[in-house]
Amino acid sequence: MESINLAHTNDPETVSAAGGVEKKLYENGEGDDHLENSILYYQRSYYLLNNRYNGINLAMTLVYHATSNLVNSDHERIADLVFAQRTWKRVLYLCDRDWPIILTKETNDALLSQGTKESLDMQEYYDAQKFWITVNRAEASFGLGRFGDYKKYMDEAKKMPHPDWMWESFTDQLGKLKAELTKIGHFLEPTWKSPS
Numbered sequence: 001m002e003s004i005n006l007a008h009t010n011d012p013e014t015v016s017a018a019g020g021v022e023k024k025l026y027e028n029g030e031g032d033d034h035l036e037n038s039i040l041y042y043q044r045s046y047y048l049l050n051n052r053y054n055g056i057n058l059a060m061t062l063v064y065h066a067t068s069n070l071v072n073s074d075h076e077r078i079a080d081l082v083f084a085q086r087t088w089k090r091v092l093y094l095c096d097r098d099w100p101i102i103l104t105k106e107t108n109d110a111l112l113s114q115g116t117k118e119s120l121d122m123q124e125y126y127d128a129q130k131f132w133i134t135v136n137r138a139e140a141s142f143g144l145g146r147f148g149d150y151k152k153y154m155d156e157a158k159k160m161p162h163p164d165w166m167w168e169s170f171t172d173q174l175g176k177l178k179a180e181l182t183k184i185g186h187f188l189e190p191t192w193k194s195p196s
Helices: 012-027 032-049 052-067 074-108 110-114 117-143 147-159 164-187
Strands: none
Touching: 012 032, 012 052, 032 052, 052 074, 052 117, 052 164, 074 117, 074 164, 110 117, 117 147, 117 164, 147 164
C-alpha cells in the first residue's frame, strides 16, 4: 500500500480500500498502528464520499479505538463513542436519503423488463443496494441502542434476496460491534446495554 502514496492521495476509492485492509489487519491482531491507519483512511473517504459504507466502518473503527491500548483515559473513550454515535446518526440519514433514490431508479429502469443477462445483473445490483441500506440501518440502530429499530431492520434484511456472503459479512461485523460495546457501553448516556 505504501507504493500508491496513500499519505497524499485523495482518491476516495483508494483510501476506502486502504481503510478496509488496515481494519482487517487490526482485527487479525497485527497491531494498533493498523487501527490508526484505518481510522485515518475511513475518515478521509467518508468525508470525500459522504456514504454509508465508509460511515459504518468509521464508526466501527472508533469503537475499536475506544477499547484499544491507544486510549489512556475514559474521556478519550467517551470522545470516540460520541463520534461513533454521530457517525451512526449520519449513516441513518444517508440510508433515508439513498432508499428512495434506489427505489426510483429500480422502478424507472426499463432494462429490468427485458429478461436479459444485463437486466438480471441490474436487478441483482438493486437488490444488493436495498440489502446494504437495510443492514446499515440495523447496524447504526444497534450502535445507538435503538434495539426496536435494529430488530425491525434485521427482520426486513433477512427477507431480502442476498448472497450468503453479504449476510455473513454483516453479522460478523455486528458480532464484533456487540463485543466491543459490551465492554464500554457504560460510558454512554443512556448506558448501552446489549439486547438479550
